[in-house]
Amino acid sequence: MIINKTIKFMALRKFFFAVAIVLMVGSIASLAIKQLNLGLDFTGGALIELNYDSPADLEGIRGVLRAEGWDDAIVQNFGASTDVLIRLPSDDPDLGSQIARLIQNEDGSEVTIKRIEFIGPQVGEELRDQGGLGMLLAMGGILLYVSLRFQMKFAVGAIVAIVHDVIFTLGFFAFFGLSFDLTVLAAVLAVIGYSLNDTIVVFDRVRENLRIMRKADLEEIINVSTTQTLARTLATSFSTILVLLALFYFGGENIHGFATALLIGVCVGTYSSIYVSNGLLMTLKLTREDLIPTQVEEALDERP
Structure with a gap:
């Protein structure tokens, strides 16, 4: 031009x-x-990545977490509709494993834990x-x-x-x-x-x-x-x-x-x-x- x-x-x-x-x-x-x-990179917290055998029900996952008192949890698809990413602000390094087990027990679908990470507040x-x-x-x-x-x-x-x-x-x-x-x-x-x-x-x-x-x-x-x-x-x-x-x-x-x-x-x-x-x-x-x-x-x- x-x-x-x-x-x-x-x-x-x-x-x-x-x-x-x-x-x-x-x-x-x-x-x-x-x-x-x-984000959790700066505040610290738990990150859980789950894989479902069918498209995940994000609202259902949010409902399960709210029922347990985690109202501030961030739930979103990660790439495909069968991959779910959950972010939670927390200083408990074991929280990620607890959340993953809770979702596996509450959800009727087959759920695979792909990744659990914890970033400390420091x-x-x-x-x-x-x-x-x-x-x-x-x-x-x-x-x-x-x-x-x-x-x-x-x-x-x-x-x-x-x-x-x-x-x-x-x-x-x-x-x-x-x-x-x-x-x-x-x-x-x-x-x-x-x-x-x-x-x-x-x-x-x-x-x-x-x-x-x-x-x-x-x-x-x-x-x-x-x-x-x-x-x-x-x-x-x-x-x-x-x-x-x-x-x-x-x-x-x-x-x-x-x-x-x-x-x-x-x-x-x-x-x-x-x-x-x-x-x-x-x-x-x-x-x-x-x-x-x-x-x-x-x-x-x-x-x-």
């Missing part, structure tokens, strides 16, 4: 800045009020802390990388765009009460990489055009650069979304959260790489002089 006409992206910069601020505030409010629905807390630390280290590494490859104003734009994407993704999960487990955390880290890659492509073209288009102002340069990379951005986003939709609908319950987080991250990351990161370059008043190394500036100043 070839775009001959320059699209005036920055004409709507203030509007999309306002949208970004509203999304950030709403996401932070959701995280503060509703909080993330942490292990879950360590995973949560290490996951958060991993995200912070990723942000710090990106700030260092972009500031060394480009310039600090570029780094600020990239980091703010990535923080925007991550907070919105987390806020979406908090608002809708979706389970947040290790697979979702992995997806959030992938969103960071995807958003950075998209932003770097645009930044490369902005830097190049700053040196070529000497008579153009910054707004025109950003509009031209974004238009030149738009075809690549849309093609990458569209193909990625197609794969993620296939994973979401056909990948099974186990990776729904992963696919959902990446779908949100890709969509919001495409928008933020155009309006948030580029818009901040204008707010920070990026100039051609910012791209001249200090040694070159000193050499120019010393010339007679």
